[in-house]
Amino acid sequence: MKQAPVYFENAFAQLNEFIQTHSDKKIMFLVDENTHEYCLPILLAELPEIQDMEIIEIPSGEDSKSIEIATQVWISLSELGADRNSIIINCGGGVVTDFGGFVASTFKRGVKFINVPTSLLSMVDASVGAKTGINLNHLKNQIGTFTQPEMVVINPDFLLTLPDKEMLSGFAEMLKHGLIQDVNHWKQLKKISALNPENLAPLIQASVEIKKAVVEQDPTEKGLRKILNAGHTIGHALETYYLDHQIQFTHGEAVALGLILESYIAVMKKQLSLNDFEEIKSVIDKFYTKVDLPKAEQILPLLMHDKKNVGKEIQCVLLDKIGFCNPEPVNISIAEVDLAFDFYRNN
Ligand SMILES: NC(=O)c1ccc[n+]([C@@H]2O[C@H](COP(=O)([O-])OP(=O)(O)OC[C@H]3O[C@@H](n4cnc5c(N)ncnc54)[C@H](O)[C@@H]3O)[C@@H](O)[C@H]2O)c1
Structure with missing residues (x-):
């Protein structure tokens, strides 16, 4: 369309x-x-x-x-x-x-x-x-x-x-666009030293083109468009959890955190290399402050509500490598989410 x-x-x-x-x-x-x-x-x-x-x-x-x-x-x-x-x-x-x-x-x-x-x-x-x-x-x-x-x-x-925290929020979606579709976009983004309009303006168009190309191929999210949900399964659940607990947390902060946690699960599933994961984590850590995670089981009801789920399974799209996300959702278990949370707390 x-x-x-x-x-x-x-x-x-x-x-x-x-x-x-x-x-x-x-x-x-x-x-x-x-x-x-x-x-x-x-x-x-x-x-x-x-x-x-x-x-x-x-x-x-x-x-x-x-x-x-x-x-x-x-x-x-x-x-x-x-x-x-x-x-x-x-x-x-x-x-x-x-x-x-x-x-x-x-x-x-x-x-x-x-x-x-x-x-x-x-x-x-x-x-x-x-x-x-x-x-x-x-x-x-x-x-x-x-x-x-x-x-x-x-x-x-x-x-x-635009307030700084809102700039960070949008930047997470730009990082996601690079991670799911375009390694060159990712390379440009990771070079940025500070999030200001001057640094970001030249990269906005590339980010929009990535989203536009994806939705043009799959306007109603039957297949490819699912890759835009990278980082969003766990990210959305955490965003809702923090909002319910009156903790200020923007959508983009949640997506950035979700990208780290879901990428860790991709490593556990041997889908993503450890090298790529470490690069993703170090870039996100450079911009986003570390947060206290709840227990994984506290967000389980929210994970179960995710729109991508089929039946009782939690479904998630995962990266194969930097610049490529597999559009086919995979099942993830609460035990895997728990391990990813443990890793994040300790690193
Ligand atoms: N339709 C989609 O495909 C899609 C995709 C992603 C997110 N969303 C939706 O987008 C919403 C979040 O958007 P958002 O992060 O822009 O939030 P927002 O619209 O609440 O804007 C964030 C804050 O920035 C202020 N603001 C906006 N522009 C400003 C400017 N130039 N100067 C000063 N202040 C400014 C707003 O008043 C607000 O206080 C969510 O509801 C989310 O569901 C939709």
């Missing part, structure tokens, strides 16, 4: 051109309070052609991906006069692009939307691939659609105001 165009060079000019050809349509901007303050003014300054626009703000954070907030936004759209021809521009991190895509794809049976990602994670991951969604109680992304935006507009300058 053809993916929406992702613009880097002259990205704002592309958006401006789109707006000019839709000058009779109402444009609805969706932001959270941070992107309203830091990003929307930059974006609006680049779009002088807009004639009819409204701004809808949602609270920042994962809790906004709820049916209650979606209902409020549907009502606001309706009250502000949005119709089937209106265009929603999601200007924000992954919460805004996931949520905004969902709201747009369901309002009046679907209106056009554009993603303008402003966090590193949404640039390299969330805004590309057509997955939209909200959460159901504590379970992430349970309700959603596969809907393509009209375009994705990437400008790394937005990262100048």
Whole structure:
């Protein structure tokens, strides 16, 4: 399935051109309070052609991906006069692009939307691939659609105001892209000395191209797209565990930790070499602070909930080597997870 165009060079000019050809349509901007303050003014300054626009703000954070907030936004759209021809521009991190895509794809049976990602994670991951969604109680992304935006507009300058911990969060997905598909991308990333927009900007496009190529081949996750879940089986379970225990832990920190733990399991299964594992661990250790792990059995119910599981087995995609992930999920046991946790605690 053809993916929406992702613009880097002259990205704002592309958006401006789109707006000019839709000058009779109402444009609805969706932001959270941070992107309203830091990003929307930059974006609006680049779009002088807009004639009819409204701004809808949602609270920042994962809790906004709820049916209650979606209902409020549907009502606001309706009250502000949005119709089937209106265009929603999601200007924000992954919460805004996931949520905004969902709201747009369901309002009046679907209106056009554009993603303008402003966090590193949404640039390299969330805004590309057509997955939209909200959460159901504590379970992430349970309700959603596969809907393509009209375009994705990437400008790394937005990262100048992004907090460091959010930069680290997106960087984990970039590392994952290198590990699963492209050893050269990995080599570039591991050379980075500090995570700042200047160092990262030249590598964002390569990361997006990797994700885009994977989802183009397998848009609905029947096979190859599963490799994007590397590090996510254990990572997601830990992310939920820490959130449930009011411990601040970003998605990317969880993915980075998951990549170490799942790679260790790949070594135990003789799928990945020890050399490659040690390289992966040393690069991740360079950027991410060590954390206290719970007992493996404490995350077992969360592991059992993973979307890749079949029946009662925990399933996981594992690396064969740096630059190649096997898309065929393998069963992992709680004993293997336990051994990986022990290794991490002691090293
Ligand atoms: N659809 C997908 O394929 C996909 C893939 C990965 C993640 N996701 C989703 O993405 C979400 C996480 O995205 P995220 O990490 O971007 O979180 P987020 O949207 O909550 O953004 C993180 C924080 O950074 C702030 N922020 C964003 N851009 C900023 C900027 N330029 N300057 C200052 N502050 C800024 C936000 O207000 C927020 O406080 C999760 O809900 C996850 O499920 C979706």
